[in-house]
Amino acid sequence: MAGAIGVFGYEVPLSVVLVLVALVIGLLLAVSLYVTISWSVYRSVVDDRRDRVEDGLREEMLEGLFADDPDWEAWVEGRSGTELTVAESLLDEFLRELDGGDRAQLQGLGVALGIPDRARRQLDAGDEFERLDALTWLTLLGDPEPYLAADFVPETPRERAATVTLLSETDRLEGAREGVSILLDGVDGQFTVFGQDTLYRVSRSNPTPLLETAAAAYRTWNEPLLAQVLAVCAQLETSVGDQDLSWLTAALETENEAIRAASARALGSFGWRETVRDRAFLERAIADPSPRVRGAVYEMLGAWGDQSALSILLYALVSETHPRAMERGTAALVDRRDRIDPETPAVLGGAWDWSLEHAEYNDLARRGTRVYS
Incomplete structure (x- = not known):
């Protein structure tokens, strides 16, 4: 039969099939519309309830904040589910904004709301989102005990960073070595910006554990994680003793230009060490085929x-041909203009003039001087 489709041994006209398909699609659209409208109505009702109680709860919580001894247990008793939900949301907001005694005054409300007990359950049995929520709340409440009592061991980079933050904020972190160990031992993957910042805060006063860990494990890290650790090292700017820095010079000769550039920036913090100033090594570095890397080396x-x-920098700039690398090199040299021969500007020509003008403009801007009328 022309214009028919075989279904279970029967010939069904194509027009009938198309009508049935249209009916199914129409039914699905109707159901989708109904669900969307129903959800919107539900959310509107919930939001209205929250709005009606939020102002009152905010005022009551602020009164408790300034009370001599607020009885948060009595305050919580008899509250509706909506009120408790709104109170927890407001508590999160307040704890992120307050510190000192004001923050401690409100932390008791978190206990009355049962947040530490819930956090313990989330750490033992929740998914990653729930575990991160638990660690965040425990940090806000300044209460590491549920974490210490749980069987939870942080695995993902985000969990590791949140755990170190909790222990650090509650004075339960046993120094930089424990922090670096939690963050980097056996890590699989790269950190978020928060995790990278956590690694910096742990290492800034004592870089030794980070440098020792990196020297031993950098070959096992993926390139994004290695780049993050190098970026942290570039910002430390603290003195180091006799730690092995050969891993930094090795990273400056890898195939990935982003890693080479990050390694050069890190060496800028530790370069006073004679062990990283081998002449042959530096000559290879300034001859790197990547303008991005040469700029970082400069x-x-x-x-x-x-x-x-x-002297090595000036020698390299004389033969530099890439505009961006040249600009970064002359800018670095301008910053040290009090240490170079007065004839140097003539050698570099217009690139020096351009960098000097920008440096002077930046100096004026930092001092708050009006630089144009």
């Missing part, structure tokens, strides 16, 4: 700032 030499480093 900034590294400028950060070192001694006569030997500045």
Whole structure:
């Protein structure tokens, strides 16, 4: 039969099939519309309830904040589910904004709301989102005990960072070594910006554990994680003793140009060490085929700032042809203009003039001086 489709041994006219398909699609659209409208109505009702109680609860919580001894247990008793939900939301807001005694005054409300007990359950049996929620609340409440009592061991980079933050904020972190261990031992994946910042805060006063861990494990890290650790090292700017920095020089000779550039920036912080100033190594670095890496190496030499480093930098700039690398190099040299020969500007020509103008403008801007009328 022309214009028919075989279904279970029967010939069904195509027009009938199309009508049935249209009916099914129409029914699905109707159901979708009904669900969407129903959900919107439900959310509107919930939001209206929340709005009606929020102002009153906010005022009561602020009164408790300034009371001598607020009885939060009595305050919570008899509250509706909507009120408790709104109170928890407001508590989250307040705890993120307050500190000191004001924050401690409100932390008791979190206990009355049962948040620490819930956090313990989430750490033992929740998914990653619930575990992160638990760690965040425990940090806000300044209460590490549910974490310490749980069987939870942080695994993902986000969990590791949240755990270190909790222990650090509650003075339960046993120094930089424990923090670095939690963050990096056996880590699989890269950190969020929050995790990278956590690694920096743990290491800034004592970089030794981070440098020792990196020297031992950097070959096992994926490139994004290695780049993050190098970025942290570049910001530390603290003195180091006899730690092994050969992993940094090795990273400067890898195939990935982003890693090489990040390594040069990190060496800018630790470059006073004679062990990283091998002449042959530096000659290879300034001859890197990537303008991005050469620019980072020039900034590294400028950060070192001694006569030997500045001489190598000037030598490299004389033959530099890439505009961006040239600009980064001359800017680094301008920052050290008090240490170079007065004839240097003539050698570099217009690139020096451009960088000097920008440096002077930035100096004026930082001092708050009006730089144009």
